[in-house]
Amino acid sequence: MKGVIVAAGYGTRFLPVTKTIPKEMLPLIDRPAIDFIMDEFAAAGIHEVLIISSRRKKSLEDYFDREVELESVFKKEGATDKLARIEPSDMKVFFTRQKEMRGTGDALLCARPFCSDEPFIVAYPDDLHFGEVPLARQLVSVYEKTGCSVMSTLHDPPNLERYGVLALADDGLHVTDIVEKPAPGTEPSREASIGRFLLTPEIFEHLEDGWQKHLTGPKPESEYFHVYALKKLMDAGKVVYHPIEGERLDTGAPAGYLRALLRYAARDPELAAEIRSAAAELE
Template identity: 60%
Template sequence: MKGIILAAGYGTRFLPVTKTIPKEMLPIVNVPSIAFIVDEFVKSGIEDIIIVSSRRKKALEDYFDREIELESIFEREGKTKLLERITPPANVRFAFIRQQRMLGTGHALLQVKSFVGDSPCIVAYPDDLHIGEPPLSSQLIEAWRETGCSVMATVYEKDDVSRYGVLDIAADGKHVRAIVEKPMKGTEPSHEVSIGRYLYTPDFFNYLEEGWERHEGGEYYHIYALNKLMNEGRVVYKRLSGHRMDTGEPEGYLEAILRYAESIPSLKRVLDNYIALKKG
């Protein structure tokens, strides 16, 4: 099982900081957001991670490499805790592929087809982070082992879903028949909302290539291949257990920082003191 992170986009919602800093490196307190996904992969037993980036994002490669100078200083000074913070994940092999033309996520995934080979893979969109146990990728792997199908991660939205991609679910309550993008209120086929985590079986990439050959220009997305698999009854969904943090826009990014800070006692005290001060 390989893990793929799509990180080639411009991050325009976060300008001006993303003029020079990859959006995936923006910190949730002191942890780059992309590190949450890598940690999820590692905890799910994934040791081969492919990051699709672009020319402006060499910082991603540097972050997951060793920092020899700092390591030497920390080792010499006996600062083992700081050394642990900068050490790349053990037993993980990283590969970086640049998407040289911004032609959509389907085109980005085609860049990794030969690296994936004949095994399933997890595809992560870096705007969606997960907190909780078991890791989200583990949940998708379990669903794949039970069904042999590609798996879409979802969250249940009880209120208005007209801003989302909503799943049309088959009568068996497991398989996905279609995705309805931004349905008008009252016409939604369900309240299961697709999020940026997928497990794809190898045949997905064959359909992805087939769709690219028929593509007439502009950005190319993964929907063609996913529709093919759904039409064959080979896609199921998994509603996530845990909490999703949507960092795609500044508002959600701020919420993610606050939610993560709440999980750390020293930072939670700062939040509590700030709230008490505002109330006082």
């Protein structure tokens, strides 16, 4: 099993900081958001990860490399605790660049040489997960039982109409369709798709087919999304869903990022006390 992180987007909701700093590098206190995805993958037994980035995101590559100058300074100081904090991950991390912002379907096609004929887990770094069982491990367990691609969901979240909502087969397991942002009262279920998927390699054939149709369609210059290929797998009865166990934090917009930052900080008793003190001052 391999991991793929889609990290090529502009991050326009966080401008101007994302003019020079990738959104995936925005920190939760002292760790960039992408670090949490890497930990999740590692805990699920994934040792090879492809990060799909773009030309403005060289700092992502630097982050997963050694920092020789700091290592030298900390060794001279005998600062073993600091050395441990900058030690590179044991994960094998690969990078490829999406040359143009042409949508998630195009981005996933960049992963085909890396994934080859293996199933893989796709993570969008806006979605962070905290729980006893890593979300990637939950998806792997479902795949091992079904052999199908797996979509992770939130069950009956607030503002369901803001999500892609799944239509389910009579067996209550397979997915037959996804409806983007349905009007209230028209939702096909209460299961909302989020940014974590386990995909089987046959999706690449559908991505290629959809890409060719997109290029000959009425708006070839527009973005191409992976939903076309997912729906082809749904039509073949090869997609199931899994309501996540644990807590999902959405860092995709400033309000969600702030909430995630506070939720993560509250795990530290000292920082939790600071949060309570600051909140009291704001009242």
